[in-house]
Amino acid sequence: MGSVRLAAHLAWRNIRRRPAQAALILLTLTMATGMFSVGIALYGSADGPWDRVWKATDGFHVSASYYRQGDLARTGTDLTEVRHKFAELAAAPGVRAVGGPWLQLVQGRLDVAHGGYEDLTAEVRGPGRSLVDQPLVTEGSWLAPASEGIVLEQGLAGALHAHPGDRVRIDGQRFTVRGVAMTVSQGRFPLTVPAKVWVTPATANLMRRAGLTAGGIEMQLRLDDPDDAAAFAAAHGDIESSTPTVFLETWRERRAASHSDIDILAGTLLAAGIVVGLLAVATAAVIVAGRMAAQTRQIGTLKAVGVTPWQIVLALLTEHLALAGLATVIGLGAGRLIAPRLAGTSLTVLGDPETPALSGGQVAVVAGVAVVVVVLSTVRPALRGMRHTTLRALATQARPPRRPARLAQLAASAHLPLAGVLGLRSAWRRPSRLLTNAAGLALAVAMIVVAAGLRSSLSRLAAQPTGPGEALSGAAIGTLYQQVRVIVLATAALLLVLGAVNAFIVASFAARDGARAHAMLRAVGATARQTVVSLVVSQSGACLLAVAVGIPLGLGLWQLIDGGDLPPVAVPGSALALVAVAVPLVFAAAVSLPAWRLAHRPVATALAYE
Amino acid sequence: MSTPTAVAARGLVKTYAADGVPVRAVDGIDLVVEVGETVSVMGPSGCGKSTLLHLLGGLERPDAGEIVLDGRRVDGLSETAWAVLRRRTLGFVFQAFNLVDELTAVENVELPALLVGAPSRRARRRAFELMERLGVADRAGHLPGRLSGGERQRVAVARALINGPRLILADEPTGNLDSRATAEILRLFADLGRSGQSLLVVSHDARVASTADRLLTMRDGAIVGHTRLDAGSPGALLAEMAGLPDLGGPGPRGGEH
Numbered sequence: 001m002g003s004v005r006l007a008a009h010l011a012w013r014n015i016r017r018r019p020a021q022a023a024l025i026l027l028t029l030t031m032a033t034g035m036f037s038v039g040i041a042l043y044g045s046a047d048g049p050w051d052r053v054w055k056a057t058d059g060f061h062v063s064a065s066y067y068r069q070g071d072l073a074r075t076g077t078d079l080t081e082v083r084h085k086f087a088e089l090a091a092a093p094g095v096r097a098v099g100g101p102w103l104q105l106v107q108g109r110l111d112v113a114h115g116g117y118e119d120l121t122a123e124v125r126g127p128g129r130s131l132v133d134q135p136l137v138t139e140g141s142w143l144a145p146a147s148e149g150i151v152l153e154q155g156l157a158g159a160l161h162a163h164p165g166d167r168v169r170i171d172g173q174r175f176t177v178r179g180v181a182m183t184v185s186q187g188r189f190p191l192t193v194p195a196k197v198w199v200t201p202a203t204a205n206l207m208r209r210a211g212l213t214a215g216g217i218e219m220q221l222r223l224d225d226p227d228d229a230a231a232f233a234a235a236h237g238d239i240e241s242s243t244p245t246v247f248l249e250t251w252r253e254r255r256a257a258s259h260s261d262i263d264i265l266a267g268t269l270l271a272a273g274i275v276v277g278l279l280a281v282a283t284a285a286v287i288v289a290g291r292m293a294a295q296t297r298q299i300g301t302l303k304a305v306g307v308t309p310w311q312i313v314l315a316l317l318t319e320h321l322a323l324a325g326l327a328t329v330i331g332l333g334a335g336r337l338i339a340p341r342l343a344g345t346s347l348t349v350l351g352d353p354e355t356p357a358l359s360g361g362q363v364a365v366v367a368g369v370a371v372v373v374v375v376l377s378t379v380r381p382a383l384r385g386m387r388h389t390t391l392r393a394l395a396t397q398a399r400p401p402r403r404p405a406r407l408a409q410l411a412a413s414a415h416l417p418l419a420g421v422l423g424l425r426s427a428w429r430r431p432s433r434l435l436t437n438a439a440g441l442a443l444a445v446a447m448i449v450v451a452a453g454l455r456s457s458l459s460r461l462a463a464q465p466t467g468p469g470e471a472l473s474g475a476a477i478g479t480l481y482q483q484v485r486v487i488v489l490a491t492a493a494l495l496l497v498l499g500a501v502n503a504f505i506v507a508s509f510a511a512r513d514g515a516r517a518h519a520m521l522r523a524v525g526a527t528a529r530q531t532v533v534s535l536v537v538s539q540s541g542a543c544l545l546a547v548a549v550g551i552p553l554g555l556g557l558w559q560l561i562d563g564g565d566l567p568p569v570a571v572p573g574s575a576l577a578l579v580a581v582a583v584p585l586v587f588a589a590a591v592s593l594p595a596w597r598l599a600h601r602p603v604a605t606a607l608a609y610e
Numbered sequence: 611m612s613t614p615t616a617v618a619a620r621g622l623v624k625t626y627a628a629d630g631v632p633v634r635a636v637d638g639i640d641l642v643v644e645v646g647e648t649v650s651v652m653g654p655s656g657c658g659k660s661t662l663l664h665l666l667g668g669l670e671r672p673d674a675g676e677i678v679l680d681g682r683r684v685d686g687l688s689e690t691a692w693a694v695l696r697r698r699t700l701g702f703v704f705q706a707f708n709l710v711d712e713l714t715a716v717e718n719v720e721l722p723a724l725l726v727g728a729p730s731r732r733a734r735r736r737a738f739e740l741m742e743r744l745g746v747a748d749r750a751g752h753l754p755g756r757l758s759g760g761e762r763q764r765v766a767v768a769r770a771l772i773n774g775p776r777l778i779l780a781d782e783p784t785g786n787l788d789s790r791a792t793a794e795i796l797r798l799f800a801d802l803g804r805s806g807q808s809l810l811v812v813s814h815d816a817r818v819a820s821t822a823d824r825l826l827t828m829r830d831g832a833i834v835g836h837t838r839l840d841a842g843s844p845g846a847l848l849a850e851m852a853g854l855p856d857l858g859g860p861g862p863r864g865g866e867h
Contacts (some may be wrong), residue, residue, distance in 0.1 A: 418724050425712030520708040523669060524769060525697030525725045527690045600689065603669035604661075607708065 011319035028280035033331025035273030041339035042266040059184045060220035061229040063249045067216035099132030099220035106215030111169040118472040119194035124204040133185045133220040140164030140179030149178030151198040155189030171210035190473035272491035282440030284377035290509035324370035419530040423537025437506040441546030444499035449554025451492035452575035500590040507591035511598045519606030528599035535595035543587040614645045616777045616808035622675035635661040637831035648809040650819035653828035659812040667779045668692035697726045701770030705782035707762040709754040716750035719768045740768040760791025780811040
């Protein structure tokens with residue numbers, strides 16, 4: 001039988017013999033690949049709708065804008081110079097069509113139903129259709145001559161729950177909503193503030209009388225080739241460096257900035273995917289190492305009958321690569337299913353989100369995560385198992401102690417309970433497994449600490465009074481942070497569950513390793529409960545190490561994250577104390593399960609256990 | 611006047627499933643071990659000797675039958691109650707020694723004493739006394755992995771004796787020992803009988819069986835032979851000579867009962 005065929009045969013037999021272990025590896029791998037897949041799919045899902053709106057509105061290739069404090073008409077601004085610059089741009093080679101320039105009325109106050117007001121800008125448009133950046137009407141109709149109605153930007157209409165025919169109050173005056181529209185030149189409210197409405201010159205006059213000021217001018221350009229936008233902006237760089245300053249922005253720059261909340265969600269998911277991936281390495285490594293220890297005798301037998309060590313490693317890799325393949329498929333499928341739903345909650349997506357077509361690169365990244373996890377977790381224990389001589393493998397035993405543990409001696413001299421002392425005696429019989437377990441748990445603890453910091457920071461943010469002019473947007477932004485909080489908390493919970501699963505697996509192997517020793521103890525009169533306590537104590541080193549390392553690690557990570565848009569808040573001491581108490585309790589519960597199951601087997605059966 | 615009973619079993623049955631087929635490892639055994647008596651159980655491999663011992667010590671549950679230990683019915687006790695009972699009333703000696711690897715020799719010996727709540731100093735003193743008597747006091751601080759087979763078994767015997775149990779159950783106690791170590795253990799067992807403790811020993815080894823007052827022969831889960839080894843019989847003489855390194859000689863002899 002060829003190496004590959006033999007490896008495939010052994011791999012298939014192993015999966016069938018240990019479906020629970022295979023399922024567990026598959027589950028952790030799928031969590032990692034799923035998170036990555038959702039993150040990747042999410043990143044692109046806002047581009048499609050943006051492009052659709054961009055095309056439907058004859059969207060700009062280069063946007064030019066001029067703003068300054070005070071009323072343009074009254075501050076003596078050199079408007080002639082500004083107009084000249086805009087005209088120069090409009091007449092520049094490569095420009096195919098021009099929208100505007102349009103006057104921007106600023107410092108409007110839109111009354112909000114539950115009190116307060118929202119800052120507002122009104123863009124003055126002619127009632128006709130513009131060649132460039134003609135907003136796409138989604139409800140009602142566009143501006144009409146001699147109409148005093150206004151058209152609301154779609155995000156604003158959504159936040160106000162306003163529809164055509166409704167009336168809104170701006171600076172004390174009531175205006176009828178004529179329509180709702182969207183365009184790429186204006187980001188979606190509330191991530192883009194101030195809120196925006198489109199008005200006719202006649203309505204603009206009413207607004208100016210009510211107190212709005214002419215604060216800026218915008219002009220949208222379409223070029224012969226949209227790909228020339230960056231070059232065009234660069235060629236007219238002097239317009240941005242001279243006074244009065246006109247700012248230029250390309251459509252690609254605006255598109256990248258337009259889905260910032262999606263990017264935040266996707267970034268959070270990718271970061272979570274990396275952490276879950278690391279924990280998946282720990283889980284898979286613990287399972288593989290435990291299995292290698294348990295199967296050492298079987299490996300010895302295989303080697304004795306002529307199977308080469310590499311064939312054994314190949315079998316193990318084949319088994320886990322098959323699981324990685326399955327996890328990739330499931331993860332990608334989950335990404336395609338979940339990403340559109342998540343993107344649908346976005347504050348900025350224009351229209352319905354659409355998941356971009358699956359690319360080879362996406363598949364490679366997600367599969368790469370699974371393969372890296374498998375290789376990192378499989379190769380080392382497999383090679384270690386392989387290095388054992390055939391004879392040693394046939395007579396496998398857990399590492400026997402070489403000298404009595406000092407800690408246990410101290411514990412005994414301090415008259416600690418006997419079961420605890422016995423647990424300390426066997427604590428370090430599988431140090432690498434203990435450390436792997438501790439590493440996985442430490443990640444979970446660190447993530448919980450970060451989640452606790454984020455929770456209190458977001459709570460402080462929610463408790464902060466919204467600033468003037470943010471009565472609507474302040475609350476809406478909170479929705480985004482809430483989403484991020486849910487992802488971080490869910491990831492922390494997931495990591496804790498995975499950490500507990502890791503602890504359970506390690507404890508299962510430890511229980512199996514210690515089955516005979518515990519049966520001996522029971523034969524001389526120890527109760528089942530005492531043997532369970534002994535096993536929990538023997539494993540608790542991993543948990544204590546994880547808490548000791550995980551809390552500072554989490555605090556360090558929180559320090560790194562801190563300084564973003566969130567209020568800087570220290571992780572509350574009460575949360576840290578809760579982590580320090582709750583994690584060992586969850587761990588003890590997870591560890592005691594296999595010990596309890598084993599402790600209730602007949603002593604004679606356990607004494608015969610190998 | 612009847613002799614007090616250390617352990618008695620009536621109609622003991624234990625069935626295992628071997629490849630889906632039920633096999634009676636112990637098939638309706640009646641047995642009495644009197645206080646101070648040494649009883650050997652012999653028989654071919656797989657005849658149910660060890661299972662019988664495990665049932666009597668509560669290491670396994672019988673499917674049917676009664677066990678009376680020290681005048682008390684115990685076959686229905688919970689696992690915890692059995693554990694507590696074993697601490698005070700029973701001592702086990704196994705072929706594989708079954709010492710706890712993580713504990714030193716003296717810690718293994720004192721373990722049952724600590725489990726019954728003896729103060730640690732008294733437990734340690736008692737453990738040293740026993741180990742001294744058994745000739746392994748100089749190995750007290752060593753882990754089991756550093757002891758020879760004979761030393762390990764003597765430590766195991768000391769552990770079985772530390773709480774002064776009324777009944778010692780020994781399963782192939784010399785199975786892993788060379789001749790010299792076997793002789794040491796046999797001498798210990800002979801001492802046990804003299805100190806009034808009961809001993810039920812399961813063994814393939816005729817030399818071990820010869821140290822007993824009675825010899826039971828098992829086959830297919832049932833006791834098929836019952837022999838009393840009288841004082842002065844070859845078996846008893848063998849017991850007297852048990853200290854000699856190379857015993858050899860014939861198996862037990864005596865009248866069938």
